[in-house]
Amino acid sequence: MEDLSFVPDLPSGPLDKYRKTSSFDWKRLKLALEGDNIELLKLKYKIWLTLEKDPLFAHSTVSPSVDEQKRITQLQLKRINEYRFHTTEMVNSSYSRRTRTIMTINEAVQSLNPSVSVKMAIGIYLFSNALLSLGTERHHKFYESTFVKRETVASFALTEIAHGSDARLMRTTATYDPQHKQFVIHTPDFEAAKCWVGNLGRTCTHTLLFAQLITPDGTNHGLHGFLVPIRNPETMETNPGLIVGDMGEKIGVNGIDNGFIMFNQYRIPRENLLNRTADVTEDGVYESSFSDPSRILGAALENLSAGRIGIMQESCHSIASAVTIAIRYAATRMQFGERDNEIPLIEYELHQWRLFGYVSAAVVFRMYIENFAKIYLDIVEKSNSGMKVDNLSEAVSEIHAMVSCSKPLLTWTVLAAAQQCREACGGHGYLKCANLGDIRSNHEATVTYEGDNNVLSQQTGNWLLRQFESARGSRSVDSPLHTVAFLLDWEKCLAARFRCTSTQELKTREFIITTYKWLLCWLLKQTHEKYEAQLAKGLSKFEARTKCQVYKWRELTKTYAEYLALIFFLESLDKKDKELQPVLETMFCLYGLWSLDQHLVELYQGGYSQGESLARLLREAVLQLCAALQPDVVSVVDALAPTDFVLNSVLGKSDGNLYQNLQKAFFSQPGAFERAAWWRDIVNVRSKI
Numbered sequence: 001m002e003d004l005s006f007v008p009d010l011p012s013g014p015l016d017k018y019r020k021t022s023s024f025d026w027k028r029l030k031l032a033l034e035g036d037n038i039e040l041l042k043l044k045y046k047i048w049l050t051l052e053k054d055p056l057f058a059h060s061t062v063s064p065s066v067d068e069q070k071r072i073t074q075l076q077l078k079r080i081n082e083y084r085f086h087t088t089e090m091v092n093s094s095y096s097r098r099t100r101t102i103m104t105i106n107e108a109v110q111s112l113n114p115s116v117s118v119k120m121a122i123g124i125y126l127f128s129n130a131l132l133s134l135g136t137e138r139h140h141k142f143y144e145s146t147f148v149k150r151e152t153v154a155s156f157a158l159t160e161i162a163h164g165s166d167a168r169l170m171r172t173t174a175t176y177d178p179q180h181k182q183f184v185i186h187t188p189d190f191e192a193a194k195c196w197v198g199n200l201g202r203t204c205t206h207t208l209l210f211a212q213l214i215t216p217d218g219t220n221h222g223l224h225g226f227l228v229p230i231r232n233p234e235t236m237e238t239n240p241g242l243i244v245g246d247m248g249e250k251i252g253v254n255g256i257d258n259g260f261i262m263f264n265q266y267r268i269p270r271e272n273l274l275n276r277t278a279d280v281t282e283d284g285v286y287e288s289s290f291s292d293p294s295r296i297l298g299a300a301l302e303n304l305s306a307g308r309i310g311i312m313q314e315s316c317h318s319i320a321s322a323v324t325i326a327i328r329y330a331a332t333r334m335q336f337g338e339r340d341n342e343i344p345l346i347e348y349e350l351h352q353w354r355l356f357g358y359v360s361a362a363v364v365f366r367m368y369i370e371n372f373a374k375i376y377l378d379i380v381e382k383s384n385s386g387m388k389v390d391n392l393s394e395a396v397s398e399i400h401a402m403v404s405c406s407k408p409l410l411t412w413t414v415l416a417a418a419q420q421c422r423e424a425c426g427g428h429g430y431l432k433c434a435n436l437g438d439i440r441s442n443h444e445a446t447v448t449y450e451g452d453n454n455v456l457s458q459q460t461g462n463w464l465l466r467q468f469e470s471a472r473g474s475r476s477v478d479s480p481l482h483t484v485a486f487l488l489d490w491e492k493c494l495a496a497r498f499r500c501t502s503t504q505e506l507k508t509r510e511f512i513i514t515t516y517k518w519l520l521c522w523l524l525k526q527t528h529e530k531y532e533a534q535l536a537k538g539l540s541k542f543e544a545r546t547k548c549q550v551y552k553w554r555e556l557t558k559t560y561a562e563y564l565a566l567i568f569f570l571e572s573l574d575k576k577d578k579e580l581q582p583v584l585e586t587m588f589c590l591y592g593l594w595s596l597d598q599h600l601v602e603l604y605q606g607g608y609s610q611g612e613s614l615a616r617l618l619r620e621a622v623l624q625l626c627a628a629l630q631p632d633v634v635s636v637v638d639a640l641a642p643t644d645f646v647l648n649s650v651l652g653k654s655d656g657n658l659y660q661n662l663q664k665a666f667f668s669q670p671g672a673f674e675r676a677a678w679w680r681d682i683v684n685v686r687s688k689i
């Protein structure tokens, strides 16, 4: 058995009461949540314990000004680079190992300061990844300076003021000038200014720009990626020909300097076109390995899959922190009962029901994404190294469909969890030093960036419907990852009916998976029929899709994402330590039934069940599972939690000394006991009282 003594023991205190009832060793679960990769778990602790000792990472009790947050974030990124957690050995290792390690560094940093991890993800990883996949030899020096030497911080400029979700209609142009062998970048008006670009406002020296490529004959070849210098790296002055600004204060991640930019006939060398899939000769002739320009954009944006997986991993860490704080608070906070025998909140069924579903989501999501990331990295590695990957293009489409619905499911669930955890900590949860407010507002933007959730999940619907049509027609599906192989038996799946008579029968893999398959087939059939009916009315495919989103397409993609989380979790569960399997099985059933509870309307509407028993038994089973989880739940969050320094919550400390910690926080608040500096402004001098 691996030696886990590098994970610090937890202090003894009021939480012991619930830790003693646990059925498993929390450190073993912690390792399991890290994909049983002890090196990665060690790296995470090394990062956390190193940064804890560095004054640059000390938490401030009051929010610094927005500008100061940007300065600190940039300095923290610089310091993290200097610590070289990304060792030379790691930098030179295989794609899969290198990327998994980067992801771990990112996760560790995100739990401490999400602005730093976003800055790092865009400024280093997204940029350097794009150079590798879209660029060629000639761009390698930029990869070296960004990823290997960490001298450059970059940005990713796609969104424009008037166009975000529909990238095809972006209006920034890059026109080739054969005489000077340069591209001329131009912004026609403010509506075409690039905006929201992270790191652009103050700190980046280069950007990866997406602009419409126009050749001298006037042909527009669609959006392409260009490497564009923005600032002089020595003076940080913006280059002439650019209008660059910072977008100002946001409602979260204020350490990131999101910016806007307008180009005025700004020239860059021809070589700055990222030319792996398409190039322009010196004379201005366009050459591409794709005949369809939209496929070039598709290939370019495919890069975002790794970024979206990164967002999901970060989300898993945000929900882990949120539920840790709320559960530790619930175990130490008493309300009602007798004077000397008050009841801890965690004992109340209502409180369990509000929180435990999110605890199970935190565990299920973490193991799902861990498992999925491995498969994803393996496929990319094989394909990059020229090895044969069976059905590669089908696998890429399936992965894109999976990512496009899973990022919405995870980011939305985490947002709801953060809000519920905040409320579950009552008034004290509203304190800045509880950290739930920051977790929530720093997380919130993930539902929008790298693809707005509502728009992104529509792409999953397209893929699912294609598979359904193919299963109905030619009796085949393109699902190399086997996520929808069951559609070949869609009629059989749809014939399933609810026949359980006890909650015991619902708390099983078989019931949950069969019910999900029924739901998916039913939602697919319904969506397909509605879509076909719209087409039959003469609507275009685009118009027909817009008429099928509500209650159909959207519900379908959410259900598919939940199903993915469950099947990938199960696959991991079976490989885990025997001691951990019972609690993981409880998590599986709780997440599965808690999610199915939200689909009762469809289950009845589609005739899966009649009468009251499904709703009654399902809800009874959820409550039974909450009760069953209660003895283990404090240890589950111990396994999910980062160190106390990283968690940074007065309510969530692992010693459980809630009131001593609160007193310390109140009493050490700067100026807490001082007369207000503005006391004269409020004194009524004539008062004789």
Ligand SMILES: Cc1cc2nc3c(=O)[nH]c(=O)nc-3n(C[C@H](O)[C@H](O)[C@H](O)COP(=O)(O)OP(=O)(O)OC[C@H]3O[C@@H](n4cnc5c(N)ncnc54)[C@H](O)[C@@H]3O)c2cc1C
Pocket (backbone or CB within 6 Å): 122, 156, 157, 158, 159, 162, 163, 164, 165, 166, 195, 196, 197, 198, 253, 258, 445, 448, 449, 450, 451, 452, 453, 454, 455
């Ligand atoms: C903190 C933050 C950081 C960001 N960082 C970057 C960055 O570094 N680089 C970059 O290029 N961009 C960045 N963005 C921009 C981000 O990627 C876009 O905001 C996002 O893609 C959504 O585009 P939009 O804002 O234009 O929304 P819109 O497309 O205008 O969408 C508005 C609303 O309309 C809905 N909607 C749109 N189309 C449809 C439809 N067909 N059917 C139904 N509903 C629809 C959407 O669901 C959404 O709720 C960032 C944004 C934020 C908030």
